[in-house]
Amino acid sequence: xxxxxxxxxxxxxxxxxxxSVITSSLSPSDVCSLGLACRDLxxxxxxxxxxxxQCSKLGIKLLPLSTLVEWRKGVLSYRALCRFxxxxxxxxxxxxxxxxxxxxxxxxxxxxxxxxxxxxxxxxVGPLGLEEGPILWTxxxxxxxxxxxxxxxxxxxxxxxxxxxxxxxLKNSSxxxxxxxxxxxxxxRHQSEGGKLTYSKSFARELDNEVxxxxxxxxxxxxxxxxxxxxxxxxSRLGFGDRRRLLDVVTSQIRxxxxxxxxxxxxxxxxxxxxxxxxxxxxxxxxxxxxxxxPFNPTELGSSDVCKSxxxxxxxxxxxxxxxxxxxxxxxFLKNGLKHILRKSSVDQESQKSTSSSxxxxxxxxxxxxxGDRVGLSLRAATMKLSSYRAWxxxxxxRFALYKLPLHPSNACDEYxxxxxxxxxxxxxxxxxxxxxxxLFLILISYEESEGEKLMIGTKILEGxxxxxxxxxxxxxxxxxxxxxxxLFPIESDGESNYIEVKRSFSGEGVANxxxxxxxxxxxxxxxxxxxxxxxxxxxxxxxxxxxQRLDLGELLRKGERVNSLSPISNFAYxxxxxxxxxxxx
Amino acid sequence: MAAETGTPTTLTLKSNxxxxxxxxxxxxxxxxxxxxxxxxGCAGGVIPLDNVDGKTxxxxxxxxxxxSAIPADEEKKKSYRDKFLSDKDFETLADxxxxxxxxxxxxxxxxxxxxxxQVMEKKSVGWVRRKFGIENDYTPEEExxxxxxxxxxxxxxxxxxxx
Numbered sequence: 121x122x123x124x125x126x127x128x129x130x131x132x133x134x135x136x137x138x139x140s141v142i143t144s145s146l147s148p149s150d151v152c153s154l155g156l157a158c159r160d161l162x163x164x165x166x167x168x169x170x171x172x173x174q175c176s177k178l179g180i181k182l183l184p185l186s187t188l189v190e191w192r193k194g195v196l197s198y199r200a201l202c203r204f205x206x207x208x209x210x211x212x213x214x215x216x217x218x219x220x221x222x223x224x225x226x227x228x229x230x231x232x233x234x235x236x237x238x239x240x241x242x243x244x245v246g247p248l249g250l251e252e253g254p255i256l257w258t259x260x261x262x263x264x265x266x267x268x269x270x271x272x273x274x275x276x277x278x279x280x281x282x283x284x285x286x287x288x289x290l291k292n293s294s295x296x297x298x299x300x301x302x303x304x305x306x307x308x309r310h311q312s313e314g315g316k317l318t319y320s321k322s323f324a325r326e327l328d329n330e331v332x333x334x335x336x337x338x339x340x341x342x343x344x345x346x347x348x349x350x351x352x353x354x355x356s357r358l359g360f361g362d363r364r365r366l367l368d369v370v371t372s373q374i375r376x377x378x379x380x381x382x383x384x385x386x387x388x389x390x391x392x393x394x395x396x397x398x399x400x401x402x403x404x405x406x407x408x409x410x411x412x413x414x415p416f417n418p419t420e421l422g423s424s425d426v427c428k429s430x431x432x433x434x435x436x437x438x439x440x441x442x443x444x445x446x447x448x449x450x451x452x453f454l455k456n457g458l459k460h461i462l463r464k465s466s467v468d469q470e471s472q473k474s475t476s477s478s479x480x481x482x483x484x485x486x487x488x489x490x491x492g493d494r495v496g497l498s499l500r501a502a503t504m505k506l507s508s509y510r511a512w513x514x515x516x517x518x519r520f521a522l523y524k525l526p527l528h529p530s531n532a533c534d535e536y537x538x539x540x541x542x543x544x545x546x547x548x549x550x551x552x553x554x555x556x557x558x559x560l561f562l563i564l565i566s567y568e569e570s571e572g573e574k575l576m577i578g579t580k581i582l583e584g585x586x587x588x589x590x591x592x593x594x595x596x597x598x599x600x601x602x603x604x605x606x607x608l609f610p611i612e613s614d615g616e617s618n619y620i621e622v623k624r625s626f627s628g629e630g631v632a633n634x635x636x637x638x639x640x641x642x643x644x645x646x647x648x649x650x651x652x653x654x655x656x657x658x659x660x661x662x663x664x665x666x667x668x669q670r671l672d673l674g675e676l677l678r679k680g681e682r683v684n685s686l687s688p689i690s691n692f693a694y695x696x697x698x699x700x701x702x703x704x705x706x
Numbered sequence: 707m708a709a710e711t712g713t714p715t716t717l718t719l720k721s722n723x724x725x726x727x728x729x730x731x732x733x734x735x736x737x738x739x740x741x742x743x744x745x746x747g748c749a750g751g752v753i754p755l756d757n758v759d760g761k762t763x764x765x766x767x768x769x770x771x772x773x774s775a776i777p778a779d780e781e782k783k784k785s786y787r788d789k790f791l792s793d794k795d796f797e798t799l800a801d802x803x804x805x806x807x808x809x810x811x812x813x814x815x816x817x818x819x820x821x822x823x824q825v826m827e828k829k830s831v832g833w834v835r836r837k838f839g840i841e842n843d844y845t846p847e848e849e850x851x852x853x854x855x856x857x858x859x860x861x862x863x864x865x866x867x868x869x
Contacts, residue, residue: 158842
């Protein structure tokens with residue numbers, strides 16, 4: 121192809137704003153390819169205008185231009201901001217887990233230069249109703265954008281009366297926009313190059329000895345020699361107990377008490393909050409950076425130390441408890457504990473010979489630990505093929521994971537799709553002094569084609585009762601979109617003597633007691649769409665009504681009331697089967 | 707004016723190389739710049755367009771006439787735009803985007819921008835240099851540094867240099 125000789129002149133002669141219009145139809149990598157061509161082009165494509173267009177192009181509804189402008193003040197450039205947004209925006213949305221059965225809903229939304237994972241606590245709607253009374257929530261994790269746009273992950277948790285953060289890495293391939301599973305994992309790593317060499321040199325030798333010894337140990341355990349570099353044992357292939365213990369050990373070692381100044385709000389309620397949030401972010405990032413640049417990255421932990429902790433979990437609790445917060449403490453702990461670790465390991469090795477059943481697990485674990493010289497916490501966003509039943513994904517009950525609910529964009533024919541809040545009875549979720557509260561339900565409405573019929577499904581994802589009746593993810597109602605109900609709407613006024621007009625109705629069925637807990641039955645009922653936007657489902661026989669109203673979770677959370685978290689692992693994924701509210705009662 | 711009397715008004719546009727063009731007012735006011743002039747009553751004589759040359763203005767007027775002949779059907783307008791731009795080379799496109807910007811014609815501006823972007827989509831750095839005759843003025847160290855800086859954008863991206 122003949123070079124278009126005027127090309128570079130042409131490209132460079134385009135005014136900035138035209139250039140940003142053109143590049144807004146390009147992907148970030150295309151923009152960067154232009155920048156790599158020559159210095160002048162790089163100067164042009166590095167402009168904030170170009171990257172502001174890239175940020176807006178992501179079309180993140182929850183991040184309007186005014187927010188982007190505010191966030192820009194905390195980063196190097198819009199390019200840095202764009203890098204962060206591309207990395208994290210697939211995480212925005214509603215995440216759930218089957219357990220506890222009352223519901224485990226984590227709403228991931230923008231904070232301040234961050235994403236915040238907020239768990240909605242199963243709760244009652246107070247006498248003031250949803251609009252006025254604060255919704256209860258607790259932080260699960262945060263992903264904070266640093267100055268250059270890379271993401272720092274913090275798990276939240278509470279232990280012995282203190283709020284902690286547990287730093288780790290976000291593992292998310294930027295190409296993956298459709299991730300549907302978030303996994304909390306421990307990951308083997310190699311000591312990163314650089315760092316403060318003077319500090320680490322003397323220790324490196326000790327570490328070498330330690331690694332070679334632990335290798336010897338694992339070889340004798342597994343009975344074969346394998347090349348640690350060619351084989352990588354993924355965390356997910358370890359046994360449940362090992363995974364649990366690895367997470368326990370890592371979170372007990374790599375953690376920081378949240379400083380008072382940083383233990384305030386996580387997202388802005390008004391413009392006046394930006395100052396406080398800015399300081400808070402710097403504190404957390406400083407904590408993250410200081411430690412990850414030191415030779416003993418506290419987001420990671422020496423593998424052999426983990427070996428030790430895992431192999432004698434019953435005896436090491438005292439050691440676990442007194443650490444960690446500062447990297448120096450951690451390194452000192454590693455040094456001092458070294459001889460102890462190795463002595464312990466050889467003793468354990470003796471004792472393990474007798475228990476051959478556990479040896480396969482042990483060899484897996486050793487293989488896992490051997491593939492790096494340290495371990496650390498990570499949040500991995502993955503795309504998995506999930507089967508689902510009535511819009512509810514089938515989940516593994518032994519994975520430390522959250523599952524994303526697909527939120528269909530509301531188009532004209534799916535006008536009721538999305539998240540709704542619901543309460544039983546009328547008038548909807550508010551007032552009446554005698555009854556202080558009504559259980560709040562969160563319901564996700566989706567549409568499904570089945571045998572030529574278009575169905576609207578109201579999936580229950582959270583309920584605020586004290587003891588759950590139907591499994592998490594049950595369809596509260598399923599109605600046929602093309603079949604109007606023959607029933608009359610039973611209520612004539614809204615409690616304030618305003619006449620109620622019914623816009624549309626659908627017939628279908630609502631959840632009812634069935635065969636045991638796991639398999640609910642159903643009974644006929646109708647869904648009414650009211651003029652004022654409310655939906656009301658009525659069971660035909662019992663005349664019980666469930667009233668639904670649209671929710672803006674982000675808005676409710678900003679006005680909400682934070683309650684204490686659980687311990688870190690349970691705070692992320694509560695895997696024990698339970699039918700009552702594990703999140704309240706603190 | 708035109709709409710009231712029922713007789714079509716014709717405007718005369720002058721390019722920066724002194725070519726004169728006649729165009730129906732109803733088509734010309736696709737340009738917000740021209741529409742403002744008409745509304746301000748300064749469109750009586752010849753309208754000088756100092757930033758557009760004759761060749762480009764001819765193209766733009768072809769577009770104005772073509773698109774305004776199509777009734778309010780976004781699909782048909784889009785396919786007209788696609789066809790209109792399909793045979794334009796890069797230089798013409800660049801001139802047209804400047805003209806569309808100057809004339810404040812958002813529909814043409816967006817279409818041409820998208821077309822220009824399409825040309826540059828999924829191309830390697832080498833292709834960009836060859837196509838636009840750009841000389842690599844980076845030192846190897848600088849280039850490596852810029853590459854490193856941009857590394858995050860290239861995850862999972864493959865280039866497509868066929869055309």
